[in-house]
Amino acid sequence: MDELDVEYAGFWVRVGATVIDTLLLMVISYPILISIYGWEYLGFEKIVAGPADLLITWIFPVVAAIWFWSQKQATPGKSALSLRILDADSGKSLSIAQSLGRYLAYFISIIPMGLGLIWVGLDRKKQGWHDKLARTVVVRAKKRGPEPVRFPKA
Template identity: 30%
Template structure:
């Protein structure tokens, strides 16, 4: 049977299965599969005939051809900053309006409001991005617009803790004049230090 595949389950060979049967049984990207056209076991994510299936599941194999470069990642970051700062500018404006209407009665509460907002924007951004990276969006709004996705080493979604660690790892990447972010420009896998820390990749979706 040309359409016969075998799969390892707990170290035991099972099968044969058709291409459709494997997909119907929720084939995982890290599952070891013996293709009828190969003589060695391979992970399912490495078999081209399953590419469309995995993409439909939000799984994108990290590979040289689809690592998101520095330019795309910078554009996504700038879009995010525009969105976040725009939102918090509205909040700041409302606070200012309240202070004006109350004759500055709450002024002592909102001393150094810009510094407070900066901290709030930064840390809320970490949690918001971590949450978005674990959803079907697989990234921030900026990454969605730029058709980028954050994936784990198997091409799937991160866990929330992994995503949170990645985002807080941006503090490390920001040190030494942002050298950890600039690392994306010359790293062979286009990873920042925070990506390397969390074992994640940012890839460019097809289309």
């Protein structure tokens, strides 16, 4: 896909991708965590219930996001919605370092009441603060729909 075939992905489609990713993580992690900690896990008040929780809830998502961004240009949610995360300067895949920087920059986007995430809806290039800091863009194909409907002429 060359640059003429893509456009910046907006706020709501990116929210949709995040919802898909979150649900996927929950479907994978909750059964494992409940099998380890029991149903009480759902009521734990601590941030981390134990070593398995730390690994599954905190470390695995970081490693998975960085791997998906650098190797596949998208998380499963972004892939499902035909979105790609690219280097803003070259249009190429992100490096591991750039992916890690983007992940860490999410915290900067979230801290001031999520303003850095909401920024996607306000920015000309649809970049959140994490995108600007990591020099990334999220794009999608301009022609996303199915083939146009054509009826034979009578």
